[in-house]
Each structure stands twice: as C-alpha cells, then as structure tokens.
Amino acid sequence: MAGIEKLLHRVSPSVRALSAYDSSRPRRRIKLDGNESPFSLSGELRSEIARVAENLPLNRYPDPNCEWLKKAVSERTGTDSSGIVFGNGSDELIQILIAAFCGESETVLVPAPTFSMYALTAQVLGKKVVKENLTPDFDINPEAMLAAMNAHNPDIVFLASPNSPTGNLLSPGKVEAVIAGAPGIVVVDEAYFSFCGKTHVALMKKYENLAVMRTFSKIGFAALRLGALFMNPELAAQAEKVRLPYNINSFTQAAARVFFENPGVFEENINIIKSEREKMFQTLGSIDAIKVFPSAANFFLIQFNGAKTAGEVHxxxxxxxxxxxNFPDTDMADCLRVTIGLPEENREFEESLRAIISGL
Incomplete structure (x- = not known):
C-alpha cells in the first residue's frame, strides 16, 4: 500500500495550493454572519412542508429535471423554462458553469472584492483567475475590465449585483458594457435580488452571452440548498451535460412549493428586512470611528477607522x-459584514457596537 505522502502527492497542484473555504462559525445567540433570513417558518408553513414530505416516495430518485419547479420559476421570472438550470445552491451552479464553459482560455475574470467562491471554484478546477479591482466606491471600472478581457480572453466573467461583501448595486450601464465587450459568458449573480428588485434578466434577450443566477438561500430557505441559473437554452443544454443527475433532492423540490404557494409570507419578511436596513443605516452612520457603506442587500459592510480594529470588535x-x-488576512481585514437580523437583534447589535467602540 502506498504511503500517505505518496497519496497526497497525487492531489492536483491547484488543490494543494488552496485553503478550504471555512464556513464553520462559533454558535452564538445572535447570528448576523451568514446573510440568511432571520425569520423561521411559521408553524403553519412547517406543517405544510411536513405534510408534503410525509407523502414523498423516499425509495425513489427525485425528478431529475425538476419539472414542476422549473415551470413555477419560469412563470415567476418570465424566463424560458428550457434555459433554466437548477443547482444545489449557487455554489454548484458556479462549478457547473466553470466546468462547462471554461474550455478555451481556461480563464475566469472576477472583480475584487466579490464573492470568494467564483475564484476558489475556478482554482479547484485548475483554471486561471484574473482579478480586477473595483473602484473606491465598489463599482465596476469598465475600462479596466475591458482591458483585462482584451488581455486575457476570459471564458467567464462573474459579477455580483448587489455585490458581496460590499452590498452595493453595480451600475447597470457599466454591467452592460462588460456584457457587450466580453468574449465569453458573463454571469450576473443576483443572490440579493429580493432586497433591491433590480435585475438583468431582460438583457438576456439582447445578449446571448448573459447568464443570471438567483438563490433561495437569502429569503428563508438556506437549508434547502437551491439555486437557479437563467441562460440561453442552447447554452443551458451544455450546462446540463455536466450537472450531476438528481442533484436537487425530492424534499427540496417539494419544500420549494411552499414558497410559490405562499409568496406573501416571504415578501412580508423581506419588507421588514428592507425597513430595518434603512433604520440601521441611519443609526450606524451616527457612530464615530466607523464607515457604513450603503447596501441594497440584506447586510452591511462596516469599516473601522478608529482605535478599535475590526478584529477586536469582532x-x-x-x-x-x-x-x-470578519475577513482576517485579506484586503478587507479592517471591515466586518453584518447581516440584518430581527428588529430586536439589530437593536442589541447597535447598542453593543456603540458600547464596544466607546470602551464602555
């Protein structure tokens, strides 16, 4: 039998050079770190999910094509059902996109800072990652992006709007300039669409190279791990070739019906989060020694400029x-990202933050 060192030597160099994405966090009473919804499902909705789950044929594989779900999402978004691809969260969709469409230059272009899984997944799959800095207010620099595209011929460009971890919307005209100038596919990640209502889906009729991602994770179904990708049907057919069979389990497909049959409940929760966002922005903006960046998402990015560092406050x-x-050992080490929680959680966070900065 080969020794462990010999076996480890067989790990691909691109993987050996990486650190694993660390999603583990210490458990705390108030959880404002994951950009999830703070609202638990009501007893009525839980009972409805339990009723649906009770009738699932657990001895059978799930619907491999998610036909009911695909029809429901198509009707709600006004997109072609043949251009919808589902993933086990957006993370799997990112993996599918890179595996399917990163075959010419084997290069992915991403802005910085942005969601780390774009670059991490590309590196795991042995692809080259090119990063282009956003402007000081975290918007796209279209000239710099176009120059990077001309220099590196990326197969895929990932953009998030609202962006994570900064929270801001990217300027629509600048996004379109990147789409128009891209040699390959441009993926606009709209994970936080529900909190801003701004979408690029209509541009898909104009640009065949545009794909749009959405997720159920931010609106109350993070545990389901369900993401949706909208793209040209011919491109979707290629993505389907690398999607693993039965990747969306039967329970997720059944539980997602609850959202489509009870949209008002989730919209009410989203409106509360948006209202809290306005209150928190005003309150946090009055605290000395921090800078709160405007947000169109369900979280804030806070920069610490005073005696207390972000790490100390964390x-x-x-x-x-x-x-x-927090973001230790990165260019954003002086920042914290704070999810908008329940109203009472937000008030306690504000009071605690003010006390910590004041040294009380």
Missing part, C-alpha cells in the same frame, strides 16, 4: 453572544 461582539463576519 471578538468583543462574540463575547456579547453576537456573531458577525
């Missing part, structure tokens, strides 16, 4: 049983 909040997202 640890102090944990001691107060409040968990936020």
């Amino acid at each position: 640890r102090a909040l944990i001691e107060k049983d409040i968990l936020t997202r």
